[in-house]
Amino acid sequence: MFRPSWSWLFLLIPIFGVAWFVFAINEWPPLAGHWFPQDISAHGNIIDSLFNTILWLTGAIFVGTGIAMFLFLHKYDASYNADPVKYVHGSHVLEVVWSIIPAATLLFIAIYQMSAWANAKVLRPNQPALAEVTGRQFEWRIRYAGEDKIIGTEDDVFTVNDLHVPLNEDVVLAIKSDDVLHSFFLPNLRLKQDVVPGMKQFVWFKPLYERECDIVCAELCGWGHYKMKGRLNVVPRQEFNQWLANKRAEQETSSFTPPAIEEDDES
Amino acid sequence: MSRQNLFMISACDSTTVARSWVSVLVVGLALLLGGCDAPQAEFTLNLPFLHSKNVSAPRDQEIANILAALFGTPDEPYLMSAGEIDHRDIVDPVSLKLSAGPVSRDEFGTARGLYREHCVHCHGISGNGAGPTAAFLNPYPRDFRKGQFKFKSTPSGVKPTHDDLKAILVNGIAGTAMPSFAAALSGPEIDALVDYVKYLTIRGQVERSLCISVEELEDGDAFDLAAIMEEAVAPALEAWKIADQQVLAIPPRPDDFDTVESLRRGREFYFGVGGCVKCHGDTQLGDGVLTDYDDWTKDYKDWGNLPVTTPEQVKEKKQFEETYYSLGGLPLRNIKPRNLRHGIYRGGRRPIDIYRRVRNGIEGSPMPAAAMRPPGAGPEVPGLTESDLWDIVNYVRHLPYEPMSRPRAEEPLNDRPPR
Known part of the structure; x- marks a missing residue:
């Protein structure tokens, strides 16, 4: 039965919450372009399915909790209940149940995601890092290992905010910070790793599509955090080699002829 | 503002909500009507320079008025042609439109107010290198008004080329707070900002010329506008125009650049004729001379030559410093020679x-141009040749890879044995 009450306002919370996600997932305006960007990595579907699993789980609990809260608020609204408040000690069984169910759920998530975590953070492919990415306020400085595949030698190639990686290959990057906490985030590769000053860490991925996409910082690192943006280019191996060779040649520019000056013709 | 009102409501205890409703409404209305508008953007005077040239009221106001007439305001900047120089050859008027004014987008979606979006918080609205974040940065951001730039393909005393400045916006300046704007801005946007930097530089240099010319004016005399255009504005414009003609040509690097022999010669020049060792130190750690100041800091007073041996002199320096800070100067900081091993x-x-930095020096810093041997002179004349410079360059480029330059290794975090 309908009776006017404040509790209806609280019913809007689960409704709005669900509507928000429905709009975003279906790319409906005004939330078009707010759901996941295109996944171009080999491992991304694992991360996405984990995300979706947890979203469904928490979504169901969110909706259930929202509706339960509404029902109770509605039923016991003071304007329609003249009875005095009764003191209830609580239900031991209920408390045990609502402790065990979340605990079991969390344990399930912990076990369910184990291999995803291991693949993303532990089982590094057995190969040297392609490049070292250094976060600093507010840019990504990138240092390619060069031909000898060792970072820190004279054939290293340096770029700023410009990361090229070969297509269809495992790529390992060493990441570190020059100053403060950053977070190296490749949205299209479902990869994110905090960058901690004084620690050298590794990230790895395998890009499956030729794309140009963003490198962003996902940890508030100062006033310019929002503009700490780089470009990631996934290109075929041959193109990558050519690009790296060009960068190296440019870095070794060792003669300079000033461009010819056009003399003003007064005639 | 509305956020503030919401906060105030939520901060109120529920029982007092009704009572405080009126006051919340009153405060909210007051904010709504009064507005929390940003202060009008205005160019500020170069106070330390005015003070060092003993320019006082009412001359400072006259200078501000002349500058406003010649260059407009931060929202409506413009340049005028002077002498035989067409201002459009130096700064594209479209660039000023894109760079200046408040951050916004025009009807075509083109970004406006680029300078205030990307540069102003460090370089300041007048290009004085003292924006709100400047004090937290080391080194301080560049003050454009002195007209000097460090990293360029032209010799000291000559302006950088358009491409030199563009390279700085594209690549950033490693080791400083200047980031790369390559991903954030398009090519034309970077060109527009480079032009705006030129505009601020020209404006700043004319301001300096005006301050200097005050000394020659009798009390009651007015500034001679025609003379200003000819003697201050025209040279400031021309300096940018002739920069392209003075770019240093660099002979090809000799083929033996990666040989031990070249490194040995470079090392010899470093410790000998080149004179590098004096500032960059015996170990190349940049610890030779640590007490000097750069030209921007010395602009107000040559602190490096200020004697501070007696208590009176120390007190005097302190007074100078306090005046300097009261005029908006940033805390004094020494310029350090570069650590060549980093x-x-x-x-x-x-x-x-x-090569350019070794050959031409770094303008505004104590780094001098290389002492070159006059062309045609024999080996008995002291000085460096171009191939000697290449040896120095090779040596300097090799230093970070010497074993003693290696930093301590980081502790790898997620570095477990590979699978």
Whole structure:
């Protein structure tokens, strides 16, 4: 039965919450372009399915909790209940149940995601890092290992905010910070790793599509955090080699002829 | 503002909500009507320079008025042609439109107010290098008004080329707070900002010329506008125009650049004729001279030559400093010679970048141009040749890779044995 009450306002919370996600997932305006960007990595579907699993789980609990809260608020609204408040000690069984169910759920998530975590953070492919990415306020400085595949030698190639990686290959990057906490985030590769000053860490991925996409910082690192943006280019191996060779040649520019000056013709 | 109102409501205890409703409404209305508008953007005077040239009221106001007439305001900047120089050859008027004014987008979606979006918080609305974040940065952001730039392909005393400034916006300056704007801005946007930097530089230099010319004016005399155009504005414009003609040509690097022999010669020049060792130190750690100041800091007073041996002199320096700070000067800081073992190259790491800095010096810093042997002179005349410079460049480029330059290894976090 309908009776006017404040509790209806609280019913809007689960409704709005669900509507928000429905709009975003279906790319409906005004939330078009707010759901996941295109996944171009080999491992991304694992991360996405984990995300979706947890979203469904928490979504169901969110909706259930929202509706339960509404029902109770509605039923016991003071304007329609003249009875005095009764003191209830609580239900031991209920408390045990609502402790065990979340605990079991969390344990399930912990076990369910184990291999995803291991693949993303532990089982590094057995190969040297392609490049070292250094976060600093507010840019990504990138240092390619060069031909000898060792970072820190004279054939290293340096770029700023410009990361090229070969297509269809495992790529390992060493990441570190020059100053403060950053977070190296490749949205299209479902990869994110905090960058901690004084620690050298590794990230790895395998890009499956030729794309140009963003490198962003996902940890508030100062006033310019929002503009700490780089470009990631996934290109075929041959193109990558050519690009790296060009960068190296440019870095070794060792003669300079000033461009010819056009003399003003007064005639 | 509405956020503030919401906060105030939520902060109120529920029982007092009704009572405080009226006051919340009153405060909210007051904010709504009064507005929390940003202060009008205005160019500020170069106070330390005015003070050092003993310019006082009412001359300072006259200078501000003349500058406003010649260059407009931060929202409506413009340049005028002077002498035989067409201002459009130096700064594209479209660039000023894109760069100046408040941050916004025009009806075509083109970004406006680029300078205030990307530059102003460090370089300041007048290009004085003292924006709100400047005090937290080391080194301080560049003050454009002095007209000097460090990293360029032209000799000291000559303006950088358009491409030199553009390279700095594209690559950033490693080791400083200047980031790369390559991903954030398009090519034309970067060109527009480079032009705006030129505009601020020209404006700043004319301001300086006006301050200097005050000394020659009798009390009651007015500034001679025609003379200002001819003697201050025209040279400031022309300096940018002739920069392209003075770019240093660099002979090709000799083929033996990666040999031990070249490194040995470079090392010899470093400790000998080159004189590098004096500032960059015996160990190349940049610890030779640590007490000097750069030209921007010395602009107000040559602090490096200020004697501070007696208590009176120390007190005097303190007074100078306090006046300087009261005029908006940033806390004094020494300029340090570069630590050549870090492998961080502010002006670029390409061999030609380093060659230029060795050959031409770094304008505004104590780094001098190389003492070159006059052309045609025999080996008995002291000085460096171009191939000697290449040896120095090779040596400097090799230093970060010497074993003693290696930093302590980081502790790898997620570095477990590979699978």
